[in-house]
Amino acid sequence: MSVNGTAQDHDVEARTLLVQYLRESCGLTGTKIGCDTSSCGACTVLLDGESVKSCTMLAAQADGAAVTTIEGLAQGEQWHPVQTAFHENHGLQCGYCTAGMVLAAVSLLDEIPNPTERDVRLGLEGNLCRCTGYHNIVKSVLAAAETMRAAK
Amino acid sequence: MIPATFDYVRAGTAAEAISLIGEHGEDAKFLAGGMSLLPLMKLRLATPSVLVDVGRLRDLSYVRDEGNHLAIGALTRHRDLETSDLLARECGVLRAVAAQVGDNQVRHRGTIGGSVAHGDPASDLPAALLALDATFVVQGPGGARSVAANDFFEGFLETALAPDELLTEIQVRKSGASGFAYEKFNRRAQDWAIVGAVAARVNGGTHVALVNMGPTPLRARAVETALTQGASAADAAREAAVGTEPPADLNASPEYRAHLAQVLVRRALEAI
Ligand SMILES: Cc1cc2nc3c(=O)[nH]c(=O)nc-3n(C[C@H](O)[C@H](O)[C@H](O)COP(=O)(O)OP(=O)(O)OC[C@H]3O[C@@H](n4cnc5c(N)ncnc54)[C@H](O)[C@@H]3O)c2cc1C
Ligand code: FES
Ligand code: FES
Numbered sequence: 001m002s003v004n005g006t007a008q009d010h011d012v013e014a015r016t017l018l019v020q021y022l023r024e025s026c027g028l029t030g031t032k033i034g035c036d037t038s039s040c041g042a043c044t045v046l047l048d049g050e051s052v053k054s055c056t057m058l059a060a061q062a063d064g065a066a067v068t069t070i071e072g073l074a075q076g077e078q079w080h081p082v083q084t085a086f087h088e089n090h091g092l093q094c095g096y097c098t099a100g101m102v103l104a105a106v107s108l109l110d111e112i113p114n115p116t117e118r119d120v121r122l123g124l125e126g127n128l129c130r131c132t133g134y135h136n137i138v139k140s141v142l143a144a145a146e147t148m149r150a151a152k
Numbered sequence: 153m154i155p156a157t158f159d160y161v162r163a164g165t166a167a168e169a170i171s172l173i174g175e176h177g178e179d180a181k182f183l184a185g186g187m188s189l190l191p192l193m194k195l196r197l198a199t200p201s202v203l204v205d206v207g208r209l210r211d212l213s214y215v216r217d218e219g220n221h222l223a224i225g226a227l228t229r230h231r232d233l234e235t236s237d238l239l240a241r242e243c244g245v246l247r248a249v250a251a252q253v254g255d256n257q258v259r260h261r262g263t264i265g266g267s268v269a270h271g272d273p274a275s276d277l278p279a280a281l282l283a284l285d286a287t288f289v290v291q292g293p294g295g296a297r298s299v300a301a302n303d304f305f306e307g308f309l310e311t312a313l314a315p316d317e318l319l320t321e322i323q324v325r326k327s328g329a330s331g332f333a334y335e336k337f338n339r340r341a342q343d344w345a346i347v348g349a350v351a352a353r354v355n356g357g358t359h360v361a362l363v364n365m366g367p368t369p370l371r372a373r374a375v376e377t378a379l380t381q382g383a384s385a386a387d388a389a390r391e392a393a394v395g396t397e398p399p400a401d402l403n404a405s406p407e408y409r410a411h412l413a414q415v416l417v418r419r420a421l422e423a424i
Binding site for chain 1: 194406
């Protein structure tokens with residue numbers, strides 16, 4: 001599979017989960033494991049551009065696909081607009097949920113470029129944050145949407 | 153949590169998937185989106201020895217207009233249903249219900265065929281398909297057969313599918329862009345319904361189906377009969393729990409579920 005644009009080729013057991021593959025075989029520990037039961041979204045990555053929970057997918061299912069993790073989102077030194085918006089709007093506190101939150105937001109903004117606040121809240125339904133109370137996360141995503149629209 | 157060991161094989165065609173399952177016997181299972189099966193395997197509540205991955209059978213992912221009905225490939229993801237213009241025009245209820253399954257990440261992976269084959273009474277789409285009098289096309293080693301939704305759901309996580317049969321297509325009558333409602337009651341984000349009620353105008357009648365009111369998805373026949381006899385939405389909805397066996401769990405007692413069913417059916421009927 002391709003991970004952040006780099007070909008990755010490892011022989012792993014069939015039962016290896018995508019999140020384990022990314023963290024242990026590829027050494028990309030930006031993807032977090034929160035609940036390990038498909039609930040919290042901390043493990044969210046992009047699979048061919050769409051958000052998925054990597055704790056609930058086999059690495060083998062992603063064979064041949066393009067995976068993007070938080071490490072692959074910035075273009076060199078240039079952060080992705082969603083990353084910048086989280087930074088500027090205090091969209092994080094401890095940061096544990098953030099990688100998943102940012103990637104879920106990138107996927108959401110790809111599907112709904114001009115979201116309402118309600119679209120954002122529903123669109124991030126699969127991502128839990130224990131710190132922020134979500135308010136600044138929603139603000140960050142709306143701000144990123146505006147930047148990304150302006151850049152088009 | 154890591155699943156118990158198993159062998160993984162990927163099928164290139166439906167026929168290959170069926171023969172692979174046949175070769176590996178009772179302990180083999182199809183893997184579609186994995187959104188129901190993998191959580192069970194991680195908890196080791198399911199321990200198949202072989203997984204036959206049908207997730208790449210893109211030719212089983214479609215929504216097609218077949219004249220008097222729509223045909224939906226079993227590997228069509230919830231996301232594809234939710235964004236289908238054809239479905240919006242010809243069977244709005246299915247699109248609206250698909251949009252309420254889990255969260256975005258789940259809808260990017262989970263398939264309608266997986267939802268149906270899993271046979272969980274708490275799932276959203278099976279109840280909608282029951283309300284629509286859907287037909288399921290199933291392929292086995294000996295050929296294809298069709299099963300009516302009404303005969304398909306046999307018990308808790310039990311369906312009419314034999315272990316070596318692949319669900320390939322779901323057929324629904326056209327029911328239009330409007331004239332439906334789905335009332336899903338839950339208390340946490342992305343969760344299954346504690347109770348859900350689908351109401352839809354189908355073929356001149358009003359069909360009502362219930363989520364999580366028994367071991368299988370159920371048609372609320374008593375409500376439908378009351379409606380055909382001219383009862384108001386409020387009066388018909390009082391019959392919503394008739395013949396149901398609502399489960400007891402952390403979220404709700406059977407009595408509470410029976411009450412919810414009546415309230416949700418009334419709301420759904422009043423909305424259509
Ligand atoms: C966090 C989370 C929240 C969820 N919330 C909801 C919800 O609110 N409502 C809801 O309805 N569902 C919910 N789900 C379940 C989701 O809808 C699943 O996508 C769906 O139930 C299963 O589809 P799948 O393609 O993932 O099937 P899989 O998990 O791959 O398979 C499920 C079962 O069906 C069998 N199977 C799959 N496809 C076929 C086929 N074509 N022929 C024969 N057998 C087959 C498999 O062998 C397996 O036994 C949720 C799941 C998660 C992880
Ligand atoms: S770790 Fe995957 S959803 Fe929580
Ligand atoms: S910032 Fe701590 S969990 Fe979200």
